[in-house]
Amino acid sequence: MKKSRIILCTIFTTCLFLFLIGIILYSFGLLKIIPHHSTDSSSASSAVAFTSTTEPVSPAKHLKTPIIVLDPGHGKSSAQMTSEERKAAGWLYSPPKKGWGEWRHWKSHTIWQDCEGHDCIQRVPTGGSCWYKIEDGDRDTEPQINLRHALIAKDALEEMGYTVRMTRTNNDENPSMTKRLTYCYPEQDTTKPPDAALFICLHANAGGGQGSYYIQLSGQYDQAGIPPDYIQKGNQLGQIINQQIVDDTSLLANLDGVYTGYPELILFCKSPIPIAYLEIGFFDHPDDCKILQSESTEIGNAIAKGIDKYCKNYLSTGLSDE
Secondary structure, rough: HHHHHHHHHHHHHHHHHHHHHHHHHHHOOEEEEEEEEOOOOOOEEEEEEEOOOOOOOOOOOOOOOOOOEEEEEEOOOOOOOHHHHHHHHOOOOOOOOOOOEOOOEEOOOOOEEOOOOOOOOOOOOOOOOEEEHHHHHOOOOOHHHHHHHHHHHHHHHHHHHOOEOOOOOOOOOOOOHHHHHHHHHHOOOOOOOOOOEEEEEEEEEEOOOEEEEEEEEOOOOOOOOEEEEEHHHHHHHHHHHHHHHHHHHOOOOEEEEEEEEOOOOHHHHHOOOEEEEEEEEOOHHHHHHHHHHOOOOHHHHHHHHHHHHHHHOOOOOOOOOO
């Protein structure tokens, strides 16, 4: 008798447990109750069956979206920046140099270790040095032009599906070149590997001339982590974007679209990823100035179109044409 009670209790407990499991699965949508009709039309009874709603999931076709960094050159005049603003923007104060600026290079074969004038590649422009003074980057008119083109390009790229980071978003900012490069990294965390695919510097020119060109990389760059085809990629990128601007706007190609005389740019010497540097028109030339004002949308869209063309042809991951 006692043994029978134990058996009945066990059966009851097991049934209750299975019932509770069924209720839980049903509440999470993993099971559904469907009526099971008898094949006998004379029978009014129906049974309840539990059927799993979980179906085999085919792998989604994911294509990594490239992250693009757009860098509208220059910004707020250094004379209008407080010491706190300069420091927050990545500029350094050097007592030996008696002023604010930044170092042109990393120590050779490192990254995020400023050279401080030694243990580096020592590539500098004629008459220049490893130290770049903050005031050397001050410009009138140009910062507004650069930002306008960058914002238009950003909108166009985002419509295409790209993720875009801006090194500045208004004309009250003037980050150092070194600070701008932090946008190559996730959440600007330079202890992690860079996750951006391309860095695009957008500038306008002055000083006599007409038309648009990209600045060519050449020679040796020794920052750690750059790909062996760093120079080739940057020049391909610059050439494609500049040609798209010439094709889609009224701007001419200055110097056949490429300037070869300034390969020592800070951004070239410090960037961890392929980089292009565009000088889009001469804002002090009357014809170019009109184009820069009246064709901003066309210029910004051409920048985006050129970047997209490069990604689809030269990046191993990117957006499909579909």
